[in-house]
Amino acid sequence: MAAPALSLEGVAVNRAEVPVVHDVTLDAAPGAVTVILGANGAGKTTLMDGIAGLAPVKAGSIRLDGTAIEKLAPYKRARAGLGYVEQARTTFRTLTVEQNLIVSQSRDGDLDTVYKLFPELDKRRSLQAGYLSGGEQQMLVLGRALVSAPKVVLIDEMSLGLAPLVVRRLMGTVTELAGMGIAVVLIEQFANLALDVGTHVHVLRKGGVVFSGPCAELRGDEQRLHRLYFGGPPLSASTTDTASDAADTATTESEPE
Numbered sequence: 132m133a134a135p136a137l138s139l140e141g142v143a144v145n146r147a148e149v150p151v152v153h154d155v156t157l158d159a160a161p162g163a164v165t166v167i168l169g170a171n172g173a174g175k176t177t178l179m180d181g182i183a184g185l186a187p188v189k190a191g192s193i194r195l196d197g198t199a200i201e202k203l204a205p206y207k208r209a210r211a212g213l214g215y216v217e218q219a220r221t222t223f224r225t226l227t228v229e230q231n232l233i234v235s236q237s238r239d240g241d242l243d244t245v246y247k248l249f250p251e252l253d254k255r256r257s258l259q260a261g262y263l264s265g266g267e268q269q270m271l272v273l274g275r276a277l278v279s280a281p282k283v284v285l286i287d288e289m290s291l292g293l294a295p296l297v298v299r300r301l302m303g304t305v306t307e308l309a310g311m312g313i314a315v316v317l318i319e320q321f322a323n324l325a326l327d328v329g330t331h332v333h334v335l336r337k338g339g340v341v342f343s344g345p346c347a348e349l350r351g352d353e354q355r356l357h358r359l360y361f362g363g364p365p366l367s368a369s370t371t372d373t374a375s376d377a378a379d380t381a382t383t384e385s386e387p388e
């Protein structure tokens with residue numbers, strides 16, 4: 132694997148003084164999609180907020196291209212190359228599509244790349260963002276992350292409330308972002324869609340990582356995913372053995388306390 136663009140070691144994140152995420156260690160490689168899965172309330176958004184500086188990191192280290200960022204203000208993390216596509220799908224509704232992109236643009240950011248990726252936005256450059264459809268707004272949010280010329284993009288539940296066709300279209304875009312050399316970290320409610328575009332996956336339960344391994348190992352295995360999300364009796368030895376044999380990189384699976 133290439134040297135990680137984003138590297139977390141022993142990270143703990145609080146919400147309103149309450150410990151939510153604990154001891155998370157993971158890497159995200161440039162040019163790859165790293166998937167974070169877990170049930171509602173597992174701590175996925177809290178982890179993303181911790182990485183972006185919107186929730187306090189109480190322990191551990193977060194490195195972006197080798198530089199520690201866990202103590203930096205959110206805007207400094209953004210400047211260092213961290214893009215964050217939040218669940219809230221925020222745009223400046225009264226600004227045009229183009230103005231929305233310009234306010235997020237960094238010196239190295241390129242609007243043409245966004246318009247090429249999203250011809251829908253190209254056609255609506257002069258339209259106020261508030262008039263865009265849900266899918267187009269999500270494209271604009273992704274576009275805003277892209278014009279900041281990021282090394283890493285965190286994407287939190289971009290499919291929320293969107294039609295399946297639009298979600299598939301956006302998943303294709305995620306692959307294209309990785310193709311540009313960006314390290315993408317993807318949280319997604321539709322686990323199988325995420326596992327299709329991802330290379331590595333980490334499953335969170337009760338704020339801790341209970342599985343880390345190749346996406347291929349969990350793809351299509353609803354039973355195993357369900358057990359990882361919610362706990363339960365261990366799978367039969369033969370099932371576990373087969374899955375482990377298929378893995379081409381290290382897999383770890385553990386139970387939270």
Ligand SMILES: Nc1ncnc2c1ncn2[C@@H]1O[C@H](COP(=O)(O)OP(=O)(O)OP(=O)(O)O)[C@@H](O)[C@H]1O
Pocket residue numbers: 146147149151169170171172173174175176177178
């Ligand atoms: N601002 C907050 N103050 C206190 N507790 C919070 C706050 N935000 C989230 N939590 C709690 O932290 C835990 C993790 O929430 P989080 O949103 O990170 O989970 P998630 O895995 O992203 O869930 P979902 O898939 O539903 O978005 C939950 O128990 C939640 O109630």
